[in-house]
Amino acid sequence: MSQHHDHGHCIASAMDTAKKLCEQQGARLTPVRRRVLELIWQNHKPIGAYELLPQLAADGFNSAPPTVYRALDFLLELGVVHRISSLNAFIGCDQPGLSHPTGFFICKECGNATELPAKHLTKLAQALEAELGVSIESGSHELSGLCSSCRTAA
Amino acid sequence: MSQHHDHGHCIASAMDTAKKLCEQQGARLTPVRRRVLELIWQNHKPIGAYELLPQLAADGFNSAPPTVYRALDFLLELGVVHRISSLNAFIGCDQPGLSHPTGFFICKECGNATELPAKHLTKLAQALEAELGVSIESGSHELSGLCSSCRTAA
């Protein structure tokens, strides 16, 4: 994503997708779940569970670890959020609802994360399955370096 | 790696490489660092830092978290160990000394981890750099599924 985009659109789109997925699956997008998803989408940087707690508290929500972890688990399950395990952090998913291999590029300068195009990840998985004789069921790819903006700035 | 290989060779080879790298770099493979590396190589499964502590204690080493984390940091820096962040665990590196992108396939059945061939990872990185306009400096790829042995067993 670029530095200067209509981020309101990102949030609205994410909330809309989550709502639709919930309707399809008979799941409930409760206030605390909705708010956690909004907070995760406040920018394109991964955010830690414990960073969400005070923000939830400020909104009058209960703010104990299980509350935020339960909301995160729900959103992960729904596929609208991913976990970046190298950072112990969470980020909104660009293309939720599609079952696809996931990965992110995280700029070490600005901290923004970009979801990796699924087609490359799928291709890698196929090549590895052929070469190693394994069957891949899930995976996470976490890359870091400089994004194009930070590269030109440097 | 196969189920029945000469694992003594894996260990010996890993220790030998670590020793050589240390000599090259003027670093010291102290007893606790050596022992941690041996313990990591006791099999091909990722192992947690806190699992190493009692084993170090049994050998008469100091056994407090900083001891093992310092040894792990040293070995990570040296490139002979990798961290599997999705498991909060550590594993020995097959091809240490070469600076290359790293990734592992971990069998969800037997727990064994196989290092992914660098060439595929390099190719992916190049494709992503071209497509996203980023420069990738490091990355980790953590895949899971069934290894070939467990697939045929099932």
Next chain:
DNA sequence: GTAGAATTGCAATATTATAACCTAAGGGTA
């Protein structure tokens, strides 16, 4: 042998995540 750097010992604490148990809220059905 001494100074400076690297390593280790040790105690405390930070950070991330989960368990267990109970209460409340939604949703269907007689």
Next chain:
DNA sequence: TACCCTTAGGTTATAATATTGCAATTCTAC
């Protein structure tokens, strides 16, 4: 409406993973 059942949330405690800070020791180069 009254009832039942399932899901969600509140609360407390604790588990699991990792780091900080400082003192003591060991190593190495001079």
